[in-house]
Amino acid sequence: MPASRQPRIIIFTGSSCPWCERVKHYLKEKGLRFREVNVERDRDGARELQRRGIMGVPVVMIGSHPIVGFDKAKLDILLGIRR
Amino acid sequence: MSEYDVLIIGGGPAGLTAGLYAARAGLKSLLLERGIFGGQIVNARLVENYPGFPEGISGPELGEFMRRQATKYGLKTLTTEVSGVRAGNAYEISTSEGNIQTAAIIIAAGAEYRKLDVDGEERLSGRGVSYCATCDGFFLRDREVAVVGGGDTAITDALELAQHCRKVYIIHRRDRLRATKAMQEKAFSQPKIELVWNTVVHEIVGDRMLRNLRLRNVKTGQSSDLEVDGIFIAVGLKPNSQVFSQLVTLDEAGFIVTDELMRTSAPGIFAAGDIRHNSFRQVITAAGDGAAAAMSAFTYVQE
Numbered sequence: 001m002p003a004s005r006q007p008r009i010i011i012f013t014g015s016s017c018p019w020c021e022r023v024k025h026y027l028k029e030k031g032l033r034f035r036e037v038n039v040e041r042d043r044d045g046a047r048e049l050q051r052r053g054i055m056g057v058p059v060v061m062i063g064s065h066p067i068v069g070f071d072k073a074k075l076d077i078l079l080g081i082r083r
Numbered sequence: 084m085s086e087y088d089v090l091i092i093g094g095g096p097a098g099l100t101a102g103l104y105a106a107r108a109g110l111k112s113l114l115l116e117r118g119i120f121g122g123q124i125v126n127a128r129l130v131e132n133y134p135g136f137p138e139g140i141s142g143p144e145l146g147e148f149m150r151r152q153a154t155k156y157g158l159k160t161l162t163t164e165v166s167g168v169r170a171g172n173a174y175e176i177s178t179s180e181g182n183i184q185t186a187a188i189i190i191a192a193g194a195e196y197r198k199l200d201v202d203g204e205e206r207l208s209g210r211g212v213s214y215c216a217t218c219d220g221f222f223l224r225d226r227e228v229a230v231v232g233g234g235d236t237a238i239t240d241a242l243e244l245a246q247h248c249r250k251v252y253i254i255h256r257r258d259r260l261r262a263t264k265a266m267q268e269k270a271f272s273q274p275k276i277e278l279v280w281n282t283v284v285h286e287i288v289g290d291r292m293l294r295n296l297r298l299r300n301v302k303t304g305q306s307s308d309l310e311v312d313g314i315f316i317a318v319g320l321k322p323n324s325q326v327f328s329q330l331v332t333l334d335e336a337g338f339i340v341t342d343e344l345m346r347t348s349a350p351g352i353f354a355a356g357d358i359r360h361n362s363f364r365q366v367i368t369a370a371g372d373g374a375a376a377a378m379s380a381f382t383y384v385q386e
Contacts, residue, residue: 017218018125018143022118029162040221053291055222055313056209068209 007079009034012049012059015041020058023070027060030081034060085173087113089380090185092165092176093323095122096366097356098191099149100373101380102158105189108381112157113185115178117164121146122193123357124366128217128243133366145366165192165326174351187351187380190327190339191373194320194357194364199231203287204316211293216240216315223313225249229296231284232317238262238270240315245275252309254279256301279309287314322358334360345376351383 009027011034013020027034037045039057049059052066060067062078075081089105091098094116105112124130127142136145154160167177168188176183196214198204204212213219216230220243228248230241233255245251253270258280260267270276279298285306286297295310322338332340332348338361339354341347347354355372357364362372 014218014221016128017215018119019215019218021125025119025162046222050222053210055211055292056213056215056219058218059209 006032007063009079010037010061011035012037012039012045012057012061014039014057017057019070023058023060023075026070026072026075030079032079085184085186087111087183087185088384089113089187089189089377090115090174090176090183091189091191093122093191093193093356093358094120094150094160095146095191095193095356095369096124096149097193097358097369097373097376098122098189099146099153100370101189101191101355101377102160102373103149103153103156104374104377105380106153106156106158108377110377110381110384112159113183114153114158114160115163115165115176116160117162120150120160122369126215126217130366149370167326168330170330170349187353187383189345189373189376189380190324190331190347190352190354190358191356191369191376192323192326192358194322194338196316197319197321199284199287199316199318201284201286203289203293207287207289207293210291211289211311211313212287213313213315214317216243216317219313219315220244220247223248226312227310228252228313228315229254229279229284229309229311230315230317231255232319233257233260233262234317234319235262235266237315237317238266240317241276242266242269242273244315245273248275248313251276252279252311253277254282254284254296254298254309256283257281284314320357320364324358327352338362343375344379345372346379351380353379353383 039046088110091114102114124142129139131139163178163180169175224247227250229252231254281302295308340360345353353376355376356369
């Protein structure tokens, strides 16, 4: 998917979170750009998740749709990644 | 002629050690990894039982050392997922990057955490239900949490959580822990940890977030509720062997059966590490399996 057409992606991460590394690695590999918010350092980021009742990372926010955890199947569908 | 002498599936300690030995033996070797190198040890803040590191070493660092050492001797790596294996004159492996031919295969694809399979688990995942204490413990500072399991992983999680949580329950279905003595002693001497013996979680309750756990004592059959803000599930591993199930013999739990030379039921296919039946699931035993599998693969390719 061309970079200009990709949806806005924010990844909420923690400081010692292997699954966060995996999800970032995966999106990078697919050529997708994203912004990272480390919720252990960014209080607003943490509150944003807690407001949605989320208490885990990674969370991949695609537009306003959150995907909790490294759910590759869901990511592929929502981002139009072909296997 | 195959493109490769040996193809290694999985980039944890077993696969990387197999790669090191295969490359040094002069085999044309390729290692496929779907995520990041290091396997499950990337989850470990400190590996304290891998010999040679008296002060311990961080899991990600150890994984990176292993990767560097193997690639230094000519092991090639590729990030891709294996979707199928076909047997013929040689083996053909289908991946997201295309098909690859190889004479021998070393399966070191490891295992993943197992779920409890109870009501509410899936729905409340990330909403109080977690499989990674180092990832999500942060959200539960000063709260009360439960850890389910009785092995080293469960106890490590509980000890780590006890540093920041107000109270940590360890819920275990038996009346003794499976974790090593050293870990058990640490858990028993941590005042914030309370053990709930002979007990299973049979439902995880909550709407938007986890509210409480429904427990059942397996000895008395009695049910009870436990109010916690988080539950960390550490109840063992499930092997990543689905792709190979038509090719090699698996045990009832899905682990690959091998002999002491790491040979599976299919000629030229070897298995190493946590995916193997009766694996001790240690970094050092996985590495040992990897070395043995590569040496067996070498013999196979020579013949």
